[in-house]
Amino acid sequence: MSFTLDRDRLVETMREQADIGGTENGGLHRLALSDADKAVRDWFDERLTELGLDVRVDEFGNMFARREGADPDADPLLLGSHLDSQPYGGIYDGALGVVAAMEFVHELEARDIETERPVEVVNWTNEEGSRFQPAMQGSGVWAGELDLEEEYAKTGADGNTVEEELERIGYKGDEPAAPRGDYDAYLELHIEQGPFLEENDSDVGVVTGIVGFTWGATTYYGEADHTGSTPMQYRSDALVAAADVVTQVRRIPSTLGDRTVGTVGSIEAEPDSINIIPGEVTFTWGFRDPKREVIDEAKERVLDEIDAAAEREGVDYEWEERMDVDPVHFAERCTSAVADAADALGYDAMEVFSGAGHDATYANQVCDTAMVFAVSEGGKSHTEEEYTSWDDCYAAANTYARAALTLAGRAN
Amino acid sequence: MSFTLDRDRLVETMREQADIGGTENGGLHRLALSDADKAVRDWFDERLTELGLDVRVDEFGNMFARREGADPDADPLLLGSHLDSQPYGGIYDGALGVVAAMEFVHELEARDIETERPVEVVNWTNEEGSRFQPAMQGSGVWAGELDLEEEYAKTGADGNTVEEELERIGYKGDEPAAPRGDYDAYLELHIEQGPFLEENDSDVGVVTGIVGFTWGATTYYGEADHTGSTPMQYRSDALVAAADVVTQVRRIPSTLGDRTVGTVGSIEAEPDSINIIPGEVTFTWGFRDPKREVIDEAKERVLDEIDAAAEREGVDYEWEERMDVDPVHFAERCTSAVADAADALGYDAMEVFSGAGHDATYANQVCDTAMVFAVSEGGKSHTEEEYTSWDDCYAAANTYARAALTLAGRAN
């Protein structure tokens, strides 16, 4: 009998997690280090403890559970994703990857399968990067690409730091936030969050790499003043300058690559009154592309536009970097394990390059890495409308489990 | 001895009110129907009661205090302005007009002057229109230009209605919100809030009229989605559409009159996350001009732009009117009372047309009206940097007091 997961259990475990921080519209509001994040971490701990695994928490809140292999000295296979969500996001983003890793371990237990290598399941801290920037923060610190103290100090809109929130929810652990030793490989399942698998009628995606990205935030300082009695030529309107940049961020990608994207996602105007000229406006911007040079070019362009808009409107500004990460390309031995697994299971697989960031980006700095994508209906994600059918979840999870077993090696 | 106010008292009374809801930067945060507004209303009541006047409150919270005249049947002269402020606004906007009216009555008492006509001092509810739209709400209801029940139901960003807030602070009175009888005239002192008096080295402004305005709010409904995995051509970005309109609102006035102004003062994006395409954006817009046709033209243009931006970006929208008021031109007998007073006092006066809205707009529907403007340094207002020197306050208040005495008629 071929190695597949238990479909009903997969669905049941997905539903369980979706209840923790679930919204009335069937989405998920489980921001990193919030009370809901604490609750789902407790649940993760409980479920893995039930499977007989010890769960350790590192000083950045990343959670690891290890199942020993036949050869305890072999470098382990790392499996997982993240349980935090976007504000009013979907129930699949991140969670499906953690659940698939948990179900894989459950299936090993249920079938009394011993693997050659140890297998570890991980739940990374703050993958989403919405409440606190940057994204993939926990895996970035763990991989040594981000500095622990700098990331501890990052603050969200509520003014609390990451470190304070880790302490508050009781998930600032004792272990160093770093690999305990060498890892053989990292494998992550995630929903695609884009339209390509569905458009190509594919069952599952073999991810060959992940775009890099640049994120920043700009604040314009204009002059708050009366909207009625201040003639147009006397104005320094911070929102007019910001609007110019929003327009350019929409346009810049069309002058670069066909996979380039650019977005202003967040904007706040002060004092935000119908009859006051906006005196201060802060907005975020981001660009992504599979090529480093394109990202650099986009960043240069937007900084030029920011400067030009400031000049036109007579406002001052400052900007800060919120994230900068290189594109990655996965190791062939890992991507072919995924492709072979899909093949063996009779799924129609397609190679895709991820436009979303993933913890696999940083794990790839530590060991060979690959990812499996599940079909996203309509390509929608970071919204409550995100949807992947249970059939598509199951196809991806089975592909994932089979590839994991190949990479871990079966010992009995 | 010519009739002038007590400079020290004027300054002292201005300072007293500025302490109620004062900010650490020397501004004022006394939003309509807030706790600070309640406190300043209590203060107003106390001070006028000390002057021996009865204070009555109408059902919309407008406060009136009457000093009888020699001829109790003569139509009264109405004097006043508003004590509410913008968010982090200045200490002069509105307050100077109320204080000048209070000091005028004090001076009549101090000098045992009897006027022919009764004199009433008024503090209008929600002139600012920032927390609740429209502006000049209390005087608009009183003048019968706005509907009481409709205005009661208006909500601020916190979701509370005007009526609830009037009840909460104990200022929903028993009197009908309407003129008790005929009024002879209404006179209001206000800071200019614009640059013209200072630029022309004038001591005081004789206001000949007030611009009309149109205010609206538009909400774009795009599709929240992932900023990384959603290709540009799949997007319906509510913020990009809004940015187009912000740009056009900046441009439209330059194609109309030399006094036309247009502003987007407030904007909110949802879900407001660095890596979510904005799914919903609400923003306000407003245009003003001395001519009704220009206001109509501006409104038509912006609605066209709103529609065009929606089409380009593939988003839906709705919009609502927040305010619409005609320009007004004051009666010659009132403006010349102001000009004559300035002349008699040796002040260099200049005629100005107000770009800001004032309660005088609606009072003008009930009786002849005029206004006095005090110099605004740098023309700044609706910001903590708003500034009028005590000398300029005093010059305008004296002009005001003298004009008021002329209009009320001296009986002894």
Ligand SMILES: NC(=O)NCCC(=O)O
């Ligand atoms: N996969 C995913 O949504 N990650 C969050 C970071 C980002 O790509 O915006």
Ligand SMILES: NC(=O)NCCC(=O)O
């Ligand atoms: N005078 C004044 O600032 N009024 C508030 C309403 C407005 O003109 O915006």
